[in-house]
Amino acid sequence: MSIRKIIHIDMDAFYASVEQRDNPELRGKPVAVGHGAARGVVAAASYEARAFGVYSALASVTAMRKCPELIFVPPRFDVYRAVSAQIHEIFRAHTDLIEPLSLDEAYLDVTHNKQGITLARDVANTIRSRIKEVTGLNASAGISYNKFLAKIASGYRKPNNYFVIPPERGAQFVAALPIEKFHGVGPATAARMHRLGIMTGADLAALTMDEMVAHFGRSAQYWFDLAQGIDHREVKPNRERKSIGAEDTFGQDITTLDEARTLTRPLINKVWAGGEKRGLYGRTVTLKVKFADFEQITRARSRPEPVSSAAELAQAVDELLAQTFPPRKPVRLLGVTISAFTPSSSTATPKQMVLPIQD
Incomplete structure (x- = not known):
């Protein structure tokens, strides 16, 4: 098989950079895109804000505590x-094999450009230069022979740079990579x-395939391949995201509703920030519960209109938690997912909810 040429383009602090581009008074200052309300969440942060430890999905109150001079700008x-449409038009001048991951990042297969x-x-670098010329924004790029390594490479020398991992260096690069950086970990x-x-x-x-199977079951081949720098996934145009979710396994099992509400707040913030980043707003909220004995259940509710704020998402999750707690046995994991994105999710902001949750 011929070696593929994959590029992962990732815009640098995209939302915040757009705001700084359009408002000169914000340039060089710590900026957070989002709402600074008590239950707000950071959707994106400028590099000046990141220097203080402010990142996307961080609760607004925590962000302000880390950086008192932080300037919140409502998302547009x-x-x-x-x-993003301008950037994708630049992509299409080079290839039709484009797999968007969000408004600000995508994979491109340029094997035959x-x-x-x-x-x-x-x-x-031609694409990065053209993006700068057309939009005034900086982009970073990772270049490699598969998607796994291309995405790792794009963050290797951020911001406003590029990094190449050629085939002859793939396995060596992966060998030194912390396991937390692996796709799916x-x-x-x-x-x-x-x-x-x-x-x-x-x-x-260093694990044999038998050891891989013993530890990871059906995922053994996937981890075996990644450990060798192998990733067979193709760049898939028109990739459609079905859901956005987050979950957490607790160090100690929980049994009370108050504990559950506290521990789901970071998950809610992460899910909401992920949806806002991608311009996706869903109607169905799902709660995942895994008990101490690994039995798993889900509870879900759907709305007539998309969830329109982090507070509404939290309300929906709280109602689902109230149906489950106190549980019949201790809980070791909770997860929150939003799905059933409306057809207009990618082209319009959500409308304000006026109807109650429906089963």
Whole structure:
């Protein structure tokens, strides 16, 4: 098989950079896109704000505590979508194999690009220069022979830079990579791997296939391949996201409604920030509950209109929690997911809810 040429383009602090571009008074200052209300959440942060530890999905009150000079700017998703459309038009001048991940990042397969440029690095830098010329914004790029490594590479020298991981360096690069950087490794999986003594790609690659199967079951081949720098996933145009979710496994099982409400707040903030970042607003809220004996249940409710704020999402989750707590046995994990995105999610902001939750 021929070696693919994959680029991952990631705009630098996209929402915040658009706001700083359009308002000169914000340039060089710590900016957070979002609402500074008590139950608000940061959708995006400028690099000046990140220096204080302010990042997306952080609660607004926590962000203000970290950076008292933080300037909150309400999101303008119509503007972000318009800029994203300009960026995608630039992508299409080079390839039709574009897989959007959100408004500000995408995979491009430029193995056979329209401009006939030999090196993927040169394609990436041509795109970055054109984005700067058209939008005034900076983009970073990762270039490699698969999606896994291209995405890792795009964040390697941020902001406003690029990084290449060629095929001959793939396995070596992965060997030194912390396991938390692997695609598909969240906090729970990372903790599990740490208990097995797996801290880096080299530790993962040291396992035999039999050991992989014993530890990871049906996912064994996936982890075996990634440990060797192999990722067979193709760049898929028109990729449609069905849901946005977050979950957490607790260090100690919980049994009370107050505990559940407290522990789901970070999940709600993360889910809401993820939806706002992508311009996706759903009608169905799902609560996932895993008990101490690993039995799992879900509870869901759907609305006639999309959930229109983090507070409404929290209200929906609280109602689902109230149906479950006190539980019949201790709970080790809770998850929150929003789905059933409306057809207009990618082109319009959500309307204010006026109807109650319906079963």
